[in-house]
Amino acid sequence: MDILGHEKIVNFFDKVLENGRFGHAYLFVGPESLGKKAVAMQIASKLLNSSVENLHKEFGFSFVEQEIDQKTGKTKKGISIDQIRDLINFLSQKSFVKGYKIAIINNAHKMSSITSNALLKTLEEPKGETVLFLITENLDELPSTIISRCQIVHFEPIEQDIIFNYLLELKIDKEKAKEIAELSLGLPGKAIDFVENSGKFDFYKKEIERFESMFGKPFYEKRACVEEIFGNKTDHIAQRDEIRHILSVWQFILSSFLKNACSVKSGLTYDSYIKLNDSISEAKNLISFNIHPRLLIENILLLIP
Template sequence: MSVNFSWPIFGHNKQISFLQNTLKQGNLANAYLFYGAKGLGKKMIAKYFVQSLFCTESTKPCQNCLACLKMNRGIQGNFMYLSALKNKDDNEDTQVEQVRNFLSNLSLTSFDGGYKLAIIYAVDKLNIFSLNALLKVIEEPPKNTTIILIADQINNLPATVISRCQLLKFQPLNKKDMSAWLETFKLNEVNQQTILNLSFGKPGLALEYIEDNLVSFKKDCQFLLKILSDNTFVAWQDLEHWFGILKKANPQAKVYELAHITTHYLDLWQLLLRDILWHKLNRPVLNVLFSENIAKISQKYSVTKILNNLLSINKIRRQLKNNVTPQLVWENLVLDLKI
């Protein structure tokens, strides 16, 4: 039977071709490691790989056969998945127990004697004890069993785990593939160009913008642009008001939790400053929605001030990870730019 594939995915041609050929030849590895930045489509490709393995039709996945219907309903007995992302109440012992139970169930014989396939999401978030348990299974895998590990980065994974996996590295999509994918959403021209510029080849990030219709993005930009436009005293008041709202909305939040909330704004601050710098250097800005605001604000700051503020952002990210009060960090960031 001739096998065809129906994977509605843009980009990642090399990785997709490799996986589809693997399915055609029936020579699955014991373990795969999909890695690359968050939002690139690793989970989506893993999903189609799994569906295609179980699909009984010639065009895979057909979405209509019994195997596909079971997958879509979450009742495919030969497929398992686990997310290593912690719930707020989880501790290390809880995670180890979850991983061991998962691996124990994976070692059981499949329902029909066929393949069993498992996905572990965010494997780079597992602690060392959980990784050791995983390593034992990868070294001596159950018969007809394949595990797909998904990670945003592999720097902290033990070399022993990495060396026993078939590695597939995922990169951001190029502009051509991203543009073609965005065309399917029928966005207006300005929104499409904005999302294309700001998602940096990451479909997952682009989807967040699309699903929100850029509403949150616009609101957050307006807030930070106001701080950049205001004089020092008013900007200070803006920050005071902002953190008052954050603390009221998150009354039980600890310092590191507030810091995590503000990290998104730090990313956006960096983006706006970079666009202000690019405008001053006569280069096209990425944030075309606010190009007029950026042009106006660019007159207020020197290239040196902007560069120094941009260079300090990585230092600030480290401070926010070390339980430094986020409000103090932000106040210093704004003052350094304005004074």
């Protein structure tokens, strides 16, 4: 598994591993597709003297994330209390083989307050050589009781040139590599997704075009632009996750407006940028709750000049 960028973080954990002074819980924070999980998996493989590919076979490794309901095929609402109880049981088991026990909780913000509370004692009183990696996009979606018991590691988007050069190494056409590197906005996982799945690349470009097209339009036209977003009426959890992804695209494009001095062209002042950005952030946080996505989206549309 290739790690693009994040040299300081990787080097930090290499030194910690060399000194044998690992903390018991780390909270990796940053946008989706930035490489947080890849870094956690790499660290886990080093701690267990394994490879990333073989981690799932290791006795001392556990990976927890939101699951698909096997009966309905729909995405479960979040990480369940049973999953966390199984994890706690795994971490508390004694082993004849000495060494670390590593757990990764991907998208830890998908834990409910009850589920998070069940994990607290393990975070407070870890047994043996236990290391937990919690991964999230947003600290605001985690309880302060969880945050305070972890060492926080912030991940930032990487330089576009790093992604571009990596794509060239994969023998991607130069013009295509340039386009992918630009649209990935510093997210290496996003760039790799674009290479492996042209449908995702087309989806991303479509959302950029959708967002840009709504500036300067009356509200009823903006609302018509987003109507198809609400098309999935069978799996509401998956629909909300997809809308969260769309909002992330909008937010990145909004930030690029400011960086590239496009605000005049779009009619966006600094104050209106702040309000619009805050509205998108709030919608991303609230969409996991029982608030209708349409209401959240329409509040955003009202702030697009």
